[in-house]
Amino acid sequence: MKQVIGWTDAAPPFKTPLIERCEAALALPLKDQTVETMRLLLGQGIAIDMLLPGALDILELDILASGDLYEGDLLASCQRLPASYWREHPDHWVRLDSILRDFDQKVDQVNKERAGFMANNPFGAKL
Structure with a gap:
């Protein structure tokens, strides 16, 4: 992926954990990208054109797919x-x-079903 997006291997003045x-995520082939590596790179605005179609595939199956931060972080x-993208x-x-x-x-739909559930609350309005 690094070559495709023109990522240079020149060392920055200092390497941060981010x-x-x-760099580790970009070293992976596209097919080996995980929810976390996609979340990380997309969040940094890196390789959007390459990663977003796969991220959308994942979100179609699980909108709350998560990397390492929280449910739904992707x-x-x-x-x-x-907006320009x-x-x-x-x-x-x-x-x-x-x-x-x-x-x-x-x-x-869940909220409609919940309203019915709450209406049938055998414990009264509050627990």
Whole structure:
């Protein structure tokens, strides 16, 4: 991936743990990227064109897919991509929007079922 995106191996003035993690992630072939490495690189704005299609594939299966930070951190990294990226890739924007709309419908259904569950609460309004 490093060669494709033009990442140089020139040493920065100092290597931070973040730089080291990004370099390690970029050393992996695209097919070996994990939720965490995608979250990390997308969050840094690195290799977006290469990684986002795979990230969207994952989010279609599990919108709350998580790397090392928290449940749904991959989604958060995708949603934080700059508007300029989405303007240049409207197909990706439409795809993420569809994933989010599908999730909204599922949450709405859960909330409807929850209302019925709470209405049948044998313990009264409060526990």
